[in-house]
Amino acid sequence: MSDARAPVLVTCPDWVHETMTLGTRYDTDDDRMRLAIELSRQNVVRGTGGPFGAAIFERSSGALLSVGVNSVVRLNNSTLHGEMVAIMMAQHRIASYTLAASPPASYELVSSCDPCAMCLGAVLWSGVSRLVTGADRDDATALSFEEGPVFPQSYLYLEQRGVTITRGMLRQEAAAVLELYRRQGGQIYNA
Numbered sequence: 001m002s003d004a005r006a007p008v009l010v011t012c013p014d015w016v017h018e019t020m021t022l023g024t025r026y027d028t029d030d031d032r033m034r035l036a037i038e039l040s041r042q043n044v045v046r047g048t049g050g051p052f053g054a055a056i057f058e059r060s061s062g063a064l065l066s067v068g069v070n071s072v073v074r075l076n077n078s079t080l081h082g083e084m085v086a087i088m089m090a091q092h093r094i095a096s097y098t099l100a101a102s103p104p105a106s107y108e109l110v111s112s113c114d115p116c117a118m119c120l121g122a123v124l125w126s127g128v129s130r131l132v133t134g135a136d137r138d139d140a141t142a143l144s145f146e147e148g149p150v151f152p153q154s155y156l157y158l159e160q161r162g163v164t165i166t167r168g169m170l171r172q173e174a175a176a177v178l179e180l181y182r183r184q185g186g187q188i189y190n191a
């Protein structure tokens with residue numbers, strides 16, 4: 001057991017910093033989703049975590065604010081889903097607990113898969129104004145990943161609070177990474 005006063009560190013693997021440049025502009029939804037999917041794929045190929053990646057962009061410029069990859073096993077932390085890491089990194093970068101604090105800048109979270117219950121809740125508190133997802137809940141549960149209590153009303157609730165939601169973007173490409181993880185015998189840590 002570690003010292004109770006030791007800080008909890010949240011990091012991305014080194015390859016993330018070697019392959020991504022924050023501030024780069026991703027013009028289209030497809031470009032932005034392809035980055036999230038590539039993060040998920042590299043996390044599998046390089047053996048640094050589960051098959052999930054996420055990125056946060058400034059909506060109008062497409063500038064990349066942060067990225068996250070699933071880090072649950074690597075950092076022994078059940079909360080470190082790709083979306084959670086991306087949100088933590090983004091808020092750390094702008095030094096604010098909400099991404100809604102610096103209008104006219106407005107941010108969107110692009111995730112390679114539909115969020116679980118925890119991440120969908122975090123989307124609301126994060127201050128992003130849009131959520132974009134690739135693979136869907138069925139793709140994730142087909143691998144026996146537990147998504148928790150997410151219901152159609154959960155999405156409706158976010159929309160009613162001003163979060164625009166686009167799901168199923170490049171779904172097949174995103175789901176292919178889940179299949180890759182399954183073929184490699186990847187660990188299902190939240191079954």
Ligand SMILES: [Zn+2]
Binds near residue numbers: 081082083116
């Ligand atoms: Zn999650």
